[in-house]
Amino acid sequence: MDGMVEENGTAGNPGGDPLAHSPGDTNTSVVVTSVQSVIQANQQSVIQTPANIQPVQIQKGNVILVSKPNSVIQTTQGSLQTLQVVDAGSDDSLSNDDDSTRKRRDILTRRPSYRKILNDLGGGEIAVGRGESSSEVDTNEDSELSSHSIPSHYQTHTATVIPAGAIQIASQGETVQGLHTLTMTNATTAGGAIVQYAQGQDGQFFVPVVTQGGGIAGGPIIAEDQARKREMRLLKNREAARECRRKKKEYIKCLENRVAVLENQNKALIEELKSLKELYCQQKTD
DNA sequence: CGACAGACGCGTCAAATACC
DNA sequence: GGTATTTGACGCGTCTGTCG
Numbered sequence: 043m044d045g046m047v048e049e050n051g052t053a054g055n056p057g058g059d060p061l062a063h064s065p066g067d068t069n070t071s072v073v074v075t076s077v078q079s080v081i082q083a084n085q086q087s088v089i090q091t092p093a094n095i096q097p098v099q100i101q102k103g104n105v106i107l108v109s110k111p112n113s114v115i116q117t118t119q120g121s122l123q124t125l126q127v128v129d130a131g132s133d134d135s136l137s138n139d140d141d142s143t144r145k146r147r148d149i150l151t152r153r154p155s156y157r158k159i160l161n162d163l164g165g166g167e168i169a170v171g172r173g174e175s176s177s178e179v180d181t182n183e184d185s186e187l188s189s190h191s192i193p194s195h196y197q198t199h200t201a202t203v204i205p206a207g208a209i210q211i212a213s214q215g216e217t218v219q220g221l222h223t224l225t226m227t228n229a230t231t232a233g234g235a236i237v238q239y240a241q242g243q244d245g246q247f248f249v250p251v252v253t254q255g256g257g258i259a260g261g262p263i264i265a266e267d268q269a270r271k272r273e274m275r276l277l278k279n280r281e282a283a284r285e286c287r288r289k290k291k292e293y294i295k296c297l298e299n300r301v302a303v304l305e306n307q308n309k310a311l312i313e314e315l316k317s318l319k320e321l322y323c324q325q326k327t328d
Numbered sequence: 329c330g331a332c333a334g335a336c337g338c339g340t341c342a343a344a345t346a347c348c
Numbered sequence: 349g350g351t352a353t354t355t356g357a358c359g360c361g362t363c364t365g366t367c368g
Contacts, residue, residue: 276339276340278352278353279339279340279341279353279354280338280339280340282353282354282355283338283339283340283354283355284337284338284339285354286353286354286355286356287337287338287355289354289355290355329368330367330368331366331367331368332365332366332367332368333364333365333366333367334363334364334365334366335362335363335364335365336361336362336363336364337360337361337362337363338359338360338361338362339358339359339360340357340358340359340360341356341357341358341359342355342356342357342358343354343355343356343357344353344354344355344356345352345353345354345355346351346352346353346354347350347351347352347353348349348350348351348352
């Protein structure tokens with residue numbers, strides 16, 4: 043993270059920059075040269091530096107003393123002016139971090155979800171998401187599927203969710219009449235979870251039955267445990283989402299504060315430059 | 329006063345990432 | 349490799365301001 047050099051008293055932050063210090067930042071790299079600041083004729087630049095710039099590391103909060111005669115930034119008293127180093131990257135997300143992946147996360151970019159990609163492509167017949175379609179097939183790993191006793195006169199079929207989103211239903215035998223098996227190939231569980239639905243003789247679907255690995259469904263204890271786990275997960279995620287939103291708002295506030303500070307500094311520097319130009323022109327005409 | 333739009337927060341899902 | 353955490357995206361409900 044590059045350091046920002048702030049002149050004492052001129053472009054400072056009267057209210058205090060909340061972003062001025064980041065906990066993890068101990069060293070600030072500042073280019074210290076014998077700066078020969080002049081007002082250029084083309085009025086585009088006010089600072090000239092020698093070709094051989096030597097960067098040195100200084101501790102954050104240290105004060106740089108700049109000899110007055112060569113500087114265009116002048117103070118009214120004393121022959122030296124102080125430049126205090128403050129941290130340009132102030133909040134946590136902008137702090138010094140070598141991890142590129144973390145940086146990527148810090149700029150709040152993510153690749154689109156598969157659902158969004160699918161929607162953009164207009165493909166996929168399975169409506170995923172809450173309440174989007176009556177033909178919705180829940181492919182979530184912990185879908186709310188519970189165990190229930192199935193009448194023995196049901197027939198077994200196999201229903202496979204193929205990538206295009208269609209559901210294939212195949213008869214599996216006559217022993218368990220009316221049981222339909224949905225093989226969720228796009229489920230997150232490896233190999234796909236097998237879901238069985240009981241179907242009545244009139245074709246109506248009844249309650250789902252979960253069987254892992256094609257076995258017989260677990261008892262009510264397993265279903266209870268799964269439901270409890272799901273509740274715990276949802277609760278945790280609920281709190282995590284709250285915290286995430288809070289952090290995001292905080293981050294945005296920090297950025298807004300930073301914009302305000304930099305705008306103030308910019309204004310002050312422009313004013314200073316204007317007055318110095320006037321002074322220079324006045325001395326030139328004398 | 330009702331309709332409407334926009335902002336906002338929440339819960340949830342899903343994907344990426346961190347961690348063990 | 350499996351689990352936990354983080355966070356963008358989505359849908360929903362509520363609140364508030366504006367307009368006819």
